[in-house]
Amino acid sequence: DIQMTQSPSSLSASVGDRVTITCRASRTIDTYLNWYQQKPGKAPKLLIFAASTLPSGVPSRFSGSGSGTDFTLTISSLLPEDFATYFCQQSFTDPRTFGQGTKVEIK
């Protein structure tokens, strides 16, 4: 199985900050990498697929990059509604493993 490792596991940031979360795959997954946002008590929401593509309706302050084994999710300027937990997931092969999550908290 491909292991997905996110870092950091949590971070504290202020509104307006630039935030970067990384995700590393245990072997190459090309650009088959998705990012999700989950708020407490809610279902996850797809933020980015294919490493860098934003679905319709996702704000442009979110961006993704990377290929192979190393990926990043960047929030250019944090808004209050962005405090949540973020998960990466590879869709290269089965099982479609998720990272352990990164909790973004208010500083």
Next chain:
Amino acid sequence: EVQLVESGGGLVQPGGSLRLFCEASGLIFSSPWMSWVRQAPGKGLEWVAHIKQDGTEQSYLDSVKGRFTISRDNAKNSLFLQMVSLRVDDTGLYYCARGGSRGLGLDVWGQGTMVTVSS
């Protein structure tokens, strides 16, 4: 509006069975792959299974292989997860989600149905 609604969760003893349901509306259900993802209380997301559009191909998490069966009825816009020989570590909120084919994300999620395995 695209919507997925899960049901069928509950409290079951170890070794017991449950059948989860996911009803879709507002989408052409026969088009996408469909998936089940679970989340243990206070923990992260865990992919469980997915199924191809026509139901001819399924894939499972190793720990549920032989115990869980994913299926779908496109005529009824429904996705199912039959779970047998349930274990305590199967406890969690089970989400139905649209998607699962290679390269695409899970772009529509239900609200989840809770499965608790406990004696």
